[in-house]
Amino acid sequence: MAILVLAEHDNKSLKSSTANTVTAAAKIGSDVHVLVAGKGCDEAAKAAAGLAGVTKVLQADDAAFEHGLAEHVTEALKSVAGNYSHILVPATGYGKNILPRLAALLDVQPISDVMAVENETTFKRPVYAGNAIATVQSLNSKHLLSIRTTGFAAAGAGGSAAVEKISASGSSINVTFVGQELSKSERPELAAAKVVISGGRGLGSGENFAMLEKLADKLGAAIGASRAAVDAGYVPNDYQVGQTGKVVAPQLYIAVGISGAIQHLAGMKDSKVIVAINKDPDAPIFGVADYGIVGDLFQIVPELTEKI
């Protein structure tokens, strides 16, 4: 049986998380289909068809799917679920909002945050903020998984799958989209960036994040933050890295004024190289850092920006 991946997209383009999820699917089986549910989503569907390893794209185009609401997208998934042994979504806010809803309707217990595929039914996932790794076997008749993007390289280009339009309609449940306030940034997507610079409470204010911006400009980096920095209003919520925010694993992660609480480490400790800048020599962040530098970030960050 084929494997279905739910695409994350904004109707025009695919989110990179879709490409990571396709790679995970290809580790389970060779017939990988992608469902693009949206409104006016031809471009997103075309992009999905171009991913290496994708054998077919299903496009469900309907006003109900415009904003990707779980109640509606679940209906599109449900209408085709019977044809698939596995259904995969990216373990992002988008995917996690939808998959369990589908799972309950199919009477399946899904597996969240899959970071490795052992075989068709057995997967590894972090639990307890990544302080333990569970190997879990699905005993369900159908296997529903959310995929940690950091565990799987993004599928490349080079695919030429056919796009098949399917007719699916939304749910009659009473939910309406009121509005969106998206953080604007010219920077790479946090979850997919090669370099991430994150600021914590040590930054002291939102204005001081400008200092990190300068360094990020030089390194082509994305900017992230600890929960404390988000809670204090220094930066928007979508910057949060950690157990309950975004999970990143860039080539280089620079933690600035972040103490290194378990919950923060859960979101970044799989980075290839970690740099910590902190004035407290005993800060736990140094326990995971490849290179630590003890001192005042207000001196170190400008100097680093100049010299890098």
Next chain:
Amino acid sequence: MKILVPVKRVLDYNVKARVKADGTGVDLANVKMSINPFDEIAVEEAVKLKEAGKATEIVVVSIGPAQAQDTIRAAMAMGADRGILVETTEAIDLGGIEPLHVAKILQKIIGEEAPNLVIMGKQSIDDDSNQTGQMLAALLGWPQATFASKVVLGDGSAEVTREIDGGLETLKVSLPAIITTDLRLNTPRYAALPNIMKAKSKPLANKKIEEFGIDTTPRLKIVSVAEPEKRKGGIKVETVDALVDKLKNEAKVI
């Protein structure tokens, strides 16, 4: 307006989880257990709605061991009115009662209690699944507003601002609905001593999980639980020059 808030007893967020030597799970013997932080936020939101005159009764439900009574009492000390314990001897973190089972039990309780709104945590910090609220909404055929950072109750509906991947999104859901909480929704209060005392005499119903007639056979088999790979220890550098040199010539990441 009656609000139902499910709460879970979990390893305290300040305690580092230790994997059991036999690799079957995480050691929960003699460690501090607390109410799941996201559930605490859910209780706080319900209590605030009651204080604002928008809700009349708050019922908390916990599925877990006998000690989950403490979790219910903690929610009552914050202001919940009544509690229901659904007792089980199975594990509630890994390899026992799973999110789908919990959603099915909650569905039955909701059938009896008929709340107008359910507020619950977006995830529990033990198995980190982030599933139960969405599953419960599906089973009930209700709308879901997950990862909420703001809730405004209207007449028969709620306007909920959600933390999404790219920022914030606002939805309007008709009631009854499921709302799951994110960190920014509120800051839970500390229960004052008199309220902790008062909570001891609030009504708490004890039920056994078997009474619900739900098949709780696990759908997931925990093959093993292991420590994550440890990062190799790093070094401290004295100067920014040394750091730049290491990043360029040793790590080769810039």
